[in-house]
Amino acid sequence: MKVLLQAVTVFNPKSAHHLQQQNILVENGVISYIGSESKEADKVVALDGLCVSGGWMDLNAFTGEPGLEYKEDINSIADAAAKGGFTEVLCLPNTNPVLQTKGAVNYLINRSKYLPVTLHPIAxxxxxxxxxxxxxxxxLHQAGAVAFSDGTKPLQGADVILKALQYVQLFDGLLMNKVENTRLTENGQMHEGEVSTRLGMKGIPSLAEEIVVTRDLQLLAYAGGKMHFSLVSTAAAIDSIRKAKADGLQVTCDVASYQAAFTDATILPFDTNYKVAPPFRSSDDVAAIKKGLQDGTIDAxxxxxxPHDVEAKKLEFDLADFGISNLETAFSVAHTSLSDTLPLEYLVEKFVSGPRQVVGLPTPLIEEGQQANLTLFLPEETWVPSAETTLSKSKNSPFFGKELKGRVVGIIHKAQVVLH
Known part of the structure; x- marks a missing residue:
């Protein structure tokens, strides 16, 4: 099959066509032509303002299969990912049973083998x-696990982290940790501050994140290896990571794309669709996130x-589960809330090269002869996500009904074309 992307602006810093408007012909999954000439094709994609980048990668997503398919399964997470512009997704190990055997790793890899989205296992x-x-x-590494983490359950024991750091060095592996001291966040519902006090809700202190980052960086300096912090959210944690990078430690971090969309003062009180972990923080923390994205402290x-079923979210705030459905809206939410501080070129790289550098996977190159691993998007077009149009099994999102900037048109990956 031949697909012609007509007059698309290329976002690919290592390509000779970066920021140029070109016609791109993809034949049977391979980029066969890039230039100004028009080519015959079975399908032509021509939209004003259309942009193309390397396929986006997500480092943190939950699929309920096996065991929790009523929340999300492999087919539905792939559908949602493709709609959100992702060609590759790292899946958390918190399934039932836990992703901790070679069989479980092989199952996830094989189940997504023929899907347009590649699912990578985090063991x-x-x-x-x-x-x-x-x-x-x-x-697990030899079977295909791309990283190691306990996912939604933060590692608490310093001895366990130390041993894990020493162990992954045997195969140049990556240890990921969600930065949270669970003893300090126990029964917490939202960011600890003036708003939580006014609402009478138990707060989640910034300290719970900051002391874990400090401790883990000390362990990393002592043991060596590579470490990645998942879902950082506080100014002090970001500053500590910035200093550690300057000192030469092999440390990386990511932020949820929605973390700068709200503060604890702007969420709708007691609406469980705003209940996330880590919580929406203060305006100072949001400013620190923007700075960390600008200067490269935040890699992805x-x-x-x-995703959660209705029964897990339609409850009193303190009983509802943490988390929102965001694969389809991840880019748009980030573009909407960060466009005033982060140029589009840099924002796109936080979804393309940044995640792949974290896990040591090659970044797609937009050049003739290369396999097509592409995301198509309209950065200036607005759209409104809804529970009726989502492809995820779950409907837990604070962005339904809200106008977002930046719409994904589709992906091309593994010789498959998915357009929306």
Whole structure:
């Protein structure tokens, strides 16, 4: 099949065509022509303002399969990812059973083999994600796990983190950790501050994130290896990571794409669709996130896609589960809330090269002869997501009914074309 992308603006810094408007012909999954000439094709995609970049990668998404398919399954997460512009997605290990065996790794890889979106397994660091005994990490790495994390369950024990850092060095692996001291966040519902006090809700202190970052950086300096912090949200944590990078530590971090969309003062009180972990923080924290994205301290933006069934969200605020559905809206939410501080060129790289550099995977190149791994988007077009049009099984999103800037048109990956 031949697909012609007509007069598209290329976002690909390592390509000779970066920021140029070109015609791109894709034949059977391979870029066969880039230039000004028009070519015959089975399908022509021609839209005013259309842009193309390397396919976007997400470092943090939850799929319920196996065991929790009523929240999300492999087909539905792939559909939602494609609609959101992602060609590759890293899946958290918090399934049932936990993703901690070679069989589980192979299952996820094989189930997505023929889908237009590649699903990469993040294997559990500890058995049953209980934070105690390490899994068979070498076997899991050889089976295809791209990183190790206990996912939604932050590693608490310094001894476990130390051993894991030493272990992953045997195969140049990556340890990921969600930065949260669970003893300090126990029963917390939202950011600890003036708003939580006024609403009478138990707060989640910034300190719970900051002390874990400080401790883990000390362990990293002592043990060596590579470490990635998932879902950072506070100014002090970002500053500590910035200093650690300057000191030469192999540390990276990401932020949920929605983290700058709200503060604790702008969320709708008691609406469980605004209940996320880490919570929406203060305006100072949002400013620090923007600065961290600008100066490269924050390596990637992630969807933090956490789909839930109605029964897990339609409850009193303190009983509802944390998390929102965000694969389809991740780019648009970030573009809407960050366009005043982060140029589009840099924003796109937080979804393309940034995530791949974190996990050591090659970044797609838009040049003739290269396999097409592409995302098509209209950065200036607005759209309104809704529960009726979402492809995710779950409807837990604070962005339904809100106008967002930047619409994904489709993806081309594994010789498959998905257009919306």
């Amino acid at each position: 559990a660091v500890t058995v049953e994600t209980q934070g105690k005994d390490l899994t068979e990490m070498i076997d 933006l992630v969807s933090a896609h956490m």
